[in-house]
Amino acid sequence: DGGITQSPKYLFRKEGQNVTLSCEQNLNHDAMYWYRQDPGQGLRLIYYSQIVNDFQKGDIAEGYSVSREKKESFPLTVTSAQKNPTAFYLCASSTDRDVQPQHFGDGTRLSIL
Amino acid sequence: GQQLNQSPQSMFIQEGEDVSMNCTSSSIFNTWLWYKQDPGEGPVLLIALYKAGELTSNGRLTAQFGITRKDSFLNISASIPSDVGIYFCAGQLYGNNRLAFGKGNQVVVIP
Numbered sequence: 001d002g003g004i005t006q007s008p009k010y011l012f013r014k015e016g017q018n019v020t021l022s023c024e025q026n027l028n029h030d031a032m033y034w035y036r037q038d039p040g041q042g043l044r045l046i047y048y049s050q051i052v053n054d055f056q057k058g059d060i061a062e063g064y065s066v067s068r069e070k071k072e073s074f075p076l077t078v079t080s081a082q083k084n085p086t087a088f089y090l091c092a093s094s095t096d097r098d099v100q101p102q103h104f105g106d107g108t109r110l111s112i113l
Numbered sequence: 114g115q116q117l118n119q120s121p122q123s124m125f126i127q128e129g130e131d132v133s134m135n136c137t138s139s140s141i142f143n144t145w146l147w148y149k150q151d152p153g154e155g156p157v158l159l160i161a162l163y164k165a166g167e168l169t170s171n172g173r174l175t176a177q178f179g180i181t182r183k184d185s186f187l188n189i190s191a192s193i194p195s196d197v198g199i200y201f202c203a204g205q206l207y208g209n210n211r212l213a214f215g216k217g218n219q220v221v222v223i224p
Contacts, residue, residue, distance in 0.1 A: 040216065040217075103158060106155045109153070
């Protein structure tokens with residue numbers, strides 16, 4: 001079945017450590033997105049990519065980095081510069097840059113040790 | 114980024130009852146989307162609306178795209194326990210694949 005796979009499901013980070021969250025899709029979607037979700041909040045956009053080798057900052061990009069070397073993969077690195085990284089991270093994809101709905105993975109919960 | 118206004122924030126309803134929720138914005142959108150999120154999982158798309166005034170159903174769910182293009186509502190009829198979850202609205206502008214999200218409505222169904 002086609003879908004979006006995020007891994008790991010749970011991740012723990014020590015202070016000063018960088019961690020990378022994986023997002024893979026086999027839907028042949030051009031666009032991919034990373035969101036952060038905090039309790040009681042809507043989704044906030046971190047980074048998005050409309051095409052391979054291109055990506056743009058979202059609303060809360062500070063302390064995060066991404067790459068888009070392959071169409072199916074859009075990993076997110078949470079760097080040590082992100083001082084409050086504990087959150088639920090969601091990856092999404094959509095078919096193209098027009099008004100097509102985004103479909104989400106099952107998320108990664110990141111916690112600080 | 115823009116946030117949409119969803120109300121109410123939480124609802125406790127009796128099994129079998131209907132429930133309605135709405136989403137408003139100060140901006141016009143070309144697309145309205147409704148998602149449901151279960152605990153610890155990603156949002157799942159329920160209904161997508163593409164035209165002002167459009168009324169679309171998906172089983173017991175019905176959603177409408179407001180004629181002003183600044184609002185949308187979602188109705189769940191004859192609620193069942195598995196309807197429990199958080200319902201998010203999202204708005205999208207044509208030519209801009211960024212979504213604006215509401216904060217979500219927590220629905221609790223009491224058996």
